[in-house]
Amino acid sequence: MIGEVTLVVDEWDNVQFTRAAQQAHLPAEGRITVQPTPASGSPAALAHDVLYALGKRLAPGPDTPDVWLDSVNPAWLAAAAWSAATGVRHVLVTRTHLLTTRRVDQLLAWRELTGVQLTLLWQTAPRLLPPVLARVRRRVSGRDQLQAVLTAAGPIPARPFFLPFPAGAPIAAVAARRMPPQWRARSAQTVPRQAHTCTGASAAAQLLPTVPGIEVAPEDTAALTAIAHPLIAGALGVLAFTGGNLGGLRWTRDLDITGDVSAIKFHGVGHRYCSLYAVPAWARPLLAGARAHHRLATHPPGDGVFAPVMLAEARHLRAHAGRLPRLDLSLPAGVLVP
Structure with a gap:
């Protein structure tokens, strides 16, 4: 509505x-x-x-x-x-x-x-x-x-972490219809879709135990939450609570995040050692924002959610990582671009 x-x-x-x-x-x-x-x-x-x-x-x-x-x-x-x-x-x-x-x-x-x-x-x-x-x-x-x-009550329920569109493919179609034409252009530098058959987070939850996230200090979560770019906030948030590397983050698709944003699948090399991480409460809005950005930009479901900031906008990701020295994210962010 x-x-x-x-x-x-x-x-x-x-x-x-x-x-x-x-x-x-x-x-x-x-x-x-x-x-x-x-x-x-x-x-x-x-x-x-x-x-x-x-x-x-x-x-x-x-x-x-x-x-x-x-x-x-x-x-x-x-x-x-x-x-x-x-x-x-x-x-x-x-x-x-x-x-x-x-x-x-x-x-x-x-x-x-x-x-x-x-x-x-x-x-x-x-x-x-x-x-x-x-x-x-x-x-x-x-x-x-x-x-x-x-x-008066608004048209969209105040239910965080969910887009006001149907799940799946229709989201892109609805967003494309509503989006002004000048907003539809996609960066030529966006990383192309990486197709693979590794199951998503919901399917993995039936087979894999959930790994608890690393504890992050409140002042650091507050700094991450205040970041304005949804993809940068989401990417650095995932690195902070998983302690993972950019290789796994590079493969993260929409379907690698559960519908309620309670878990994210982190991919291993060759998809042989993939892990399912529990998303801490403070990081759920960040991941939800990244997924919403991905969908509103009408990317195909197989595109990497964080792909644009890992190539076209890597300098911004590196700069924000450098502003959070306590989380020690500067080094992994610094090797984004060859």
Whole structure:
């Protein structure tokens, strides 16, 4: 089910409207509030704001490993993956009247892709509405009406770790239909599909014992959770709790992660020594985000989930690994590219 767009007209910029929207930010209940920074000159500024509301933080500094986020398409795709993986169903955006038409269009395209309910606070005269928002059918203006919108259930259950699409192949088809044409281009450097007959995680669970994950300190899990790129966060998370190598991670497919993201299959050389690892609770949203990103990018099921960051984006993976010295991930990440 696709959520609708609601326009809240607050012509006099009542502080109580803004406060109510800020207090409605409850990610655990599937609702987030995005507070735009329209003064930012980055083309992906609004996507950055959505990622921030989702708990993701861009790495600071002039040589940041998150420089890819300056590109509009990757930033919005990351935001879509995290929102799907964490069960976001209702998104509020304050001070929409300060957004450019281009950023409003980006936001509406993102809503179409994710299916979330979108509530926009227009905090100036309604006569200044751009045509695309003037056509919004659901419009409210009173405080009581706003409270009713905030307490209404969203279209997608707040059930984390699952995409709001059917399982399997239809996910790619649905995502492709919703995705704006400019988001569909795939990197020419993406590692080609690696076909093999090794069974996936669900089938392996019937035959293999589950290996418990390595304990990771809370401050390190927090650092991993804050990484904005879903594939980088997922890849480093797997390396952290498995102590595995990149060879096994390179083969990880969608079907190597169980539906509830409770286990992941780690492949051995020649698929003779594959292991099934239990995914710790802190890492499940990271793996769910990586899988959501893989599906929303409409990759075939046999493609490696982490393949793009192990070749085309390897420099970013190396840089993020270097920012986590306690986990000792710098060395394996440094040998990604020959």
